[in-house]
Amino acid sequence: MALGKYNPEAVEEKWQRKWQESGCFEVEAEPGKPKYYVLEMFPYPSGKIHMGHVRNYSIGDVVARFKSMQGFNVLHPMGWDAFGLPAENAAIKHDTHPAKWTYANIDDMRTQLKRLGYSYDWRREIATCRPEYYKWEQQFFLKFLEKGLVYRKKSPVNWCPGCATVLANEQVEDGLCWRCDSEVEQKDMEQWFLRITDYADELLRDLDTLGEGWPERVRTMQRNWIGKSYGAELTFQVKGMDKTITVFTTRPDTLHGATFMSIAAEHPMVEELIAGLDNADEIREFATRIRNMDRIKRGADDLEKEGMFTGRSCVNPVTGEEMPIYIANFVLMGYGTGAVMAVPAHDQRDFEFSAKYDLRRKVVINPPELAAKGEVLKVEDMTEAYTDPGILVASGQFDGMENEPAKKAIVEHLDKSGLGRMTVNYRLRDWNISRQRYWGAPIPVIYCDDCGAVPVPEDQLPVTLPEDAQVRESGSPLPDMESFVNVACPKCGKPARRETDTLDTFFESSWYFCRYCDPRNEEQALDSTKLDYWMPVDQYIGGIEHAILHLLYARFFTKALRDEGFVNNDEPFANLLTQGMVLKDGGKMSKSKGNVVDPNAMIAEYGADATRLFILFAAPPIKELEWSDQGIEGAFRFLNRLWRLAENLEGKLAPADPCAFTAPKSDAAKKLRFKEHDTIRRVTRDIRNEFQFNTAIAAVMELVNEMYGVKDQLADSEPEALSSAMATALTLLSPVAPHICEELWETLGHTQALATRPWPEYDESALVKDEVTLVVQVNGKVRGKFQAPNNAPKDEVEKIALGQENVAKHLEGKTVRKVIVIPNKLVNIVVG
Known part of the structure; x- marks a missing residue:
């Protein structure tokens, strides 16, 4: 029966019914099978x-x-x-x-x-x-x-x-x-x-x-969300109250430079701290507004810093100095203890906050280059926080220590008095x-x-x-x-x-x-x-x-x-x-933008196979895909082209497995066999390694084009070459466009469903060409190309290269100093 015109709906409904009736994709655990x-x-x-x-x-x-x-x-x-x-x-x-x-x-x-x-x-x-x-x-x-x-x-x-x-x-x-x-x-x-x-x-x-x-992007996002950090918990006495506030810090080496404290708007001590203040309601209103802000935005580096003084102070456990306590918009209860010792000379957020509210800065980490010259970083010279490693200054008994070992030494000192301990913190909260x-x-x-x-x-x-x-x-x-x-x-x-x-x-x-x-x-x-x-x-x-x-x-x-x-x-x-997402007109598809493409409409007009083919061919899977009406029309045209090829060859080809053709006689058959095996190699590699469906589909398209170029020549003389190549094209394309491939597979005379057939394996020997193309350079510049027998002797390759007309023109009046031959690839002629 003649194929007739390609009718996607009829073909697709037929094979979907067959797959369902046969239980083609139903599986059970089979311990002996991978x-x-x-x-x-x-x-x-x-x-x-x-x-x-x-x-x-x-x-x-x-x-x-x-x-x-x-x-x-x-x-x-x-x-x-x-x-x-x-x-x-x-x-x-x-x-x-x-x-x-x-x-x-x-x-x-x-x-x-x-x-x-x-x-x-x-x-x-x-x-x-x-x-x-x-x-x-x-x-x-x-x-x-x-x-x-x-x-x-x-x-x-x-x-x-x-x-x-x-x-x-x-x-x-x-x-x-x-x-x-x-x-x-x-x-x-x-x-x-x-x-x-x-x-x-x-x-x-x-x-x-x-x-x-x-x-790696996903793993990084999860690492950041879990947010593990090593540091210390330090205890600060609230002045005038029988209360303490615990902070978590990754920088205990800067404790001597802490000049104020920042707490989260959600901190449970906010009400106790502001009780009795004339502006308590104003502070509550500020805290409520901050509590309702997006947590991620509050943690962003570019957040404009805001705060309000609670009217209370705490005591720095190593300097004994009073530190005003502020509610700050960038401090979160979800990280650490919801309280931060602020070291404005050595933390950029604190630096910006101190600038806005005119709070004191104190340098306690000196840059090594200044320490080497006997100088100390001055607060008045700072335009941003100094956050790099350095030497402790203005830190009492810890002066002169490098800041990394000082972290442990300071916490051990506080641990003896019950004011600090080493700890680990996470950004992750319970679900x-x-x-x-x-x-x-x-x-x-x-x-x-x-x-x-x-x-x-x-x-x-x-x-x-x-x-x-x-x-x-x-x-x-x-x-x-x-x-x-x-x-x-x-x-x-x-x-x-x-x-x-x-x-x-x-x-x-x-x-x-x-x-x-x-x-x-x-x-x-x-x-x-x-x-x-x-x-x-x-x-x-x-x-x-x-x-x-x-x-x-x-x-x-x-x-x-x-x-x-x-x-x-x-x-x-x-x-x-x-x-990646599917875009239309440069943006994500949405009803409000009026750029939605309805899959049902595409299937009705072009068929499921063409819709699948386009969406897999238009871009690699991990990249965004821009919808194109011309693109899906091109996919539909290709499937029609494949259909017409099968229609042209109907009755001329016997059913064959992929790679069944092994003994080409004509150059056209040799070329087609090479293309067939090369296509298997490329498609297998592209799907298996990187899911590069777009390049895999392109390879099959090239094979179909090759078949079109030699079909009239081989249909009568070596039809086995076309049978084999057609079987390969259908098999390789079937995961992408399964319905049309099943239909044409059946048309070739096969009785077993294509979905149940094995994936073809290419023959390395079929990829060895009789002739190869070599490039000729003169002093590194390309001057010609020529065909030569595969693995031809060096002197034969050199002779052919020197005889090329355009090459000879560039050798006139010059002395050939050296000829470099890279087998099957390149000839470089060095002249002086």
């Missing part, structure tokens, strides 16, 4: 896929198909990050229920993803909002609670008035809620926390074990997992007046989220649902109340990759045998925006589950690829 687990970060079910999704999942699909053809047992699952505020807010907006909204969106997005032909094992599909999924994370919560890894405390938290819920520090961006852009406030509340700080050292150390598998919204996994705790906070017994899990709740714009409906709240205490049987906070949705996404290994297990969360086979994820793919939030939490969760005996690996993701 595995490869490839995973793209699962989506929130918004109802529509966007081009960012298409890029992410197309990258993963190429990797999955490539590894499968290389002989690996490939796990490639898909699911839905289905709980959270976006669904709740959207449901409110559309006057529907979050569950109805979410499940309908899942159905729509599943259909869209299947239309793109991704090689998912759909039997493993999960949705985090289903009780059979979150039952197990409730079990994890109870295990962590029993161990002490989960705890409850009252503390200042980030409160989003728009979403009416608490946010983790990582969910506040520039002082605004990461979801609704409301200005975030600070509020004291009882909350549940996970002790992620217990794993700070391991999280930091194991970044080094990830090596080149993770982008707040309480959310005051409805659409989330219920926290399995019951509050009893007699027994306190009581864990829900495991045999009563899951605590099911009541799906008959009526959501509302402000806050959660759960506290008002007596049928949900009022329960008997599991300990004493008396009336008690259920916890109405739900878990942060990052709790779900921190272990979903483990559940994919055995998603239908109703007896246990994780089967250790299957987990040992599949984990860790060999290749994880997602956006750089998840570098801290999701990836850090997932790493922590894996280690916590390991310590509870659920998993045996230390890290969840062996390799990480962070793909």
Whole structure:
């Protein structure tokens, strides 16, 4: 039957149906077979896929198909990050229920993803909002609670008035809620926390074990977020009060130069310090404004420094001098103790603060070059803080010491009097997992007046989220649902109340990759045998925006589950690829900018294969991709060109495997065979080493062009050369554009699906050319090129080079001093 006109929709629907009916991508653990687990970060079910999704999942699909053809047992699952505020807010907006909204969106997005032909094992599909999924994370919560890894405390938290819920520090961006852009406030509340700080050292150390598998940029971001620093805790007596303030400093060597103290607006002693002052209300107003600022912005070097005097002073423990205490906008409770000894001569932030408020500076670290001349740095000569190493001055018994050894000596001196000790500090704070919204996994705790906070017994899990709740714009409906709240205490049987906070949705996404290994297990969360086979994820793919939030939490969760005996690996993701965004007209696609490209429209017009081909060809995965209408039209034209080539050769070629042709007779056949094997070499290298799909696709395009150039010559004389090359082109392109390749593969006469065929291997001997091109230089300047037999003798190459017409012209009237021959590459003629 003739191929006829290329109809992407018909071809794609045919092969998607065949793959589904045959279970082509369904896998099970096979201990004797090497595995490869490839995973793209699962989506929130918004109802529509966007081009960012298409890029992410197309990258993963190429990797999955490539590894499968290389002989690996490939796990490639898909699911839905289905709980959270976006669904709740959207449901409110559309006057529907979050569950109805979410499940309908899942159905729509599943259909869209299947239309793109991704090689998912759909039997493993999960949705985090289903009780059979979150039952197990409730079990994890109870295990962590029993161990002490989960705890409850009252503390200042980030409160989003728009979403009416608490946010983790990582969910506040520039002082605004990461979801609704409301200005975030600070509020004291009882909350549940996970002790992620217990794993700070391991999280930091194991970044080094990830090596080149993770982008250095991501590892650096996590290192900075964990923020480990070595220093000392020093105690300062508050003058006129029976109180002390402890500071953390990495520079105890500058203690003699501390002339004031800066404390965070959130510091618990603020109220005590300002009590009774005439301007106490003004100070409170200032502190409130600073508390509600974005934490990252407050820590930025370019922040304009602001402060207010508390009316109190403290005493420098080594000089006995009084130091005024200021509330400063650049000091955070989240780092150290929330109090900083200010050394304006040797810290740039303190230098700028002292300039603004006319506070004293004192030099205690002298530059070595001045010390060598017997001079001392003068305060009046300073235009910025001196922060480099040096020699201590004005530091009592420590004068003359180099500042590094002085750090230890000063702390040891203070330790004897109980005023200081060496310590380690982290920027990382414990993970707040309480959310005051409805659409989330219920926290399995019951509050009893007699027994306190009581864990829900495991045999009563899951605590099911009541799906008959009526959501509302402000806050959660759960506290008002007596049928949900009022329960008997599991300990004493008396009336008690259920916890109405739900878990942060990052709790779900921190272990979903483990559940994919055995998603239908109703007896246990994780089967250790299957987990040992599949984990860790060999290749994880997602956006750089998840570098801290999701990836850090997932790493922590894996280690916590390991310590509870659920998993045996230390890290969840062996390799990480962070793909660039898809842009249109130079900016990120968004409805407000009117530059959104609808994947469904592209698929309807050009087909899934052309859409996949363009988005993989337009740029390397890690780079941003600029959408181009001309680009996708070019991708469609290429697929039509491939189709027409097969149509032209239909009936003339017998089915053949890649590289089946081994005995070329004509020069055209030799050239095509060389191109075929060279293409395999290039495509294999580009996909395997750097996921350079764009150059891999370009190589296949070159092979197709080569076939067009010789098809008329070889179709009758050496059709085996074309059969072999066509089989290779289709096989190499199939991970990118699988439907059209399957169709043309079948047209060639093959009965076995291309997706199940092995990846071709090139023959080194096929890459040896009979002739090579050499460049001729005269005194280093290129004067010609010529063909010569491969590995020709030096004297023969020299003779051909000297006989080139343009070369001879540049030798006229000159003496040849030397001829340098680099075999198969270059001839350099030196003349004088």
